[in-house]
Amino acid sequence: MDEVLVAEDVRRSYGDTVAVDGVSLSLGAGEVFALVGPNGAGKTTLVRALTGTTDAAGRVELFGQSPTAIDRARIGLLPQDFTPHERLTATELVSYYAGLYDDARSVEDVLADVGLEEDSDTWYEELSGGQRRRACVATALINDPDLLVLDEPTTGIDPAGRRSLWRLLSGLADRGVTILVTTHYMEEAHRLADRVGLLADGSLVAVDSPEALVAEYGGQRTLTVGGTFDPSVAQTLDRPVEVGEDRLVVFDVDPAEIGGVVATLDGAGVEYDELAWSEPDLEDAYLELTGDAVGAVQGGAGRPAAVGGEQS
Numbered sequence: 001m002d003e004v005l006v007a008e009d010v011r012r013s014y015g016d017t018v019a020v021d022g023v024s025l026s027l028g029a030g031e032v033f034a035l036v037g038p039n040g041a042g043k044t045t046l047v048r049a050l051t052g053t054t055d056a057a058g059r060v061e062l063f064g065q066s067p068t069a070i071d072r073a074r075i076g077l078l079p080q081d082f083t084p085h086e087r088l089t090a091t092e093l094v095s096y097y098a099g100l101y102d103d104a105r106s107v108e109d110v111l112a113d114v115g116l117e118e119d120s121d122t123w124y125e126e127l128s129g130g131q132r133r134r135a136c137v138a139t140a141l142i143n144d145p146d147l148l149v150l151d152e153p154t155t156g157i158d159p160a161g162r163r164s165l166w167r168l169l170s171g172l173a174d175r176g177v178t179i180l181v182t183t184h185y186m187e188e189a190h191r192l193a194d195r196v197g198l199l200a201d202g203s204l205v206a207v208d209s210p211e212a213l214v215a216e217y218g219g220q221r222t223l224t225v226g227g228t229f230d231p232s233v234a235q236t237l238d239r240p241v242e243v244g245e246d247r248l249v250v251f252d253v254d255p256a257e258i259g260g261v262v263a264t265l266d267g268a269g270v271e272y273d274e275l276a277w278s279e280p281d282l283e284d285a286y287l288e289l290t291g292d293a294v295g296a297v298q299g300g301a302g303r304p305a306a307v308g309g310e311q312s
């Protein structure tokens with residue numbers, strides 16, 4: 001794989017605050033890499049360091065050159081805090097950026113790509129939050145870049161718009177464009193990225209495919225059974241379980257095993273109210289890795305994904 005971006009031991013501090021603490025990373029052509037992490041983890045600072053928009057220690061090369069030496073036409077950058085002049089229409093805004101390059105794409109096409117063809121003559125201040133963000137994304141696409149770096153591109157964009165942007169970005173990646181994206185949406189990282197990097201306190205603590213991260217850190221598939229249970233139910237099932245006040249959690253249950261567990265409970269005359277099977281997702285892996293307990297289900301289990309019927 002051709003290396004488009006190479007970073008070695010990148011560091012950046014603001015006074016006593018260490019924002020990026022020795023990050024090494026390399027991205028290949030056509031790869032989509034999602035950088036995730038809690039607020040203040042250093043994502044924006046890292047993005048800026050990688051694109052030469054802030055000074056940083058360490059080595060960064062884009063297409064084998066320093067970020068400040070590279071032909072800017074090869075890079076599309078959407079900063080997190082990009083705020084265009086509010087009395088520019090979407091067309092005027094993107095046209096301004098088109099004028100910075102010798103060989104820019106058609107403004108009309110790019111606005112259509114981000115779903116703004118109907119609002120191209122609307123002032124930026126009159127666009128909705130999601131439409132504004134789309135207009136900003138368009139400025140990063142106008143030069144048909146080989147490397148696209150988007151800092152929280154879909155913040156404020158509605159689910160349909162977000163999905164359409166994912167399709168657009170996936171299409172670009174299929175054509176060989178390398179994409180580095182930061183996001184707080186785990187579904188976005190999972191659906192879009194070939195690899196996800198989790199940044200915590202300025203360090204990359206895990207880098208892998210979304211599937212591998214979920215498998216390693218997401219926890220187990222579980223069956224949660226609602227009701228009041230005697231602790232002896234653990235012997236009945238002969239499986240790892242956790243008996244809570246109003247529920248029984250059965251760990252490590254594959255979908256094919258649900259029927260067997262339920263049959264065992266029924267056979268032993270155990271009464272229950274409802275069943276919910278869940279499997280871990282990237283958010284579970286994220287919460288496990290960041291140690292952020294908010295919303296996490298005890299025991300590293302995933303969040304309920306499907307609720308079964310009540311016992312008759």
Ligand SMILES: Nc1ncnc2c1ncn2[C@@H]1O[C@H](COP(=O)(O)OP(=O)(O)OP(=O)(O)O)[C@@H](O)[C@H]1O
Pocket residue numbers: 014017018019037038039040041042043044045046080
């Ligand atoms: N210009 C600055 N001056 C001083 N400190 C800064 C500056 N920019 C960022 N920081 C600090 O560096 C750390 C990393 O910030 P950064 O914005 O890179 O995090 P982030 O992961 O992008 O956060 P968020 O998810 O909230 O956007 C934070 O502690 C932040 O307060």
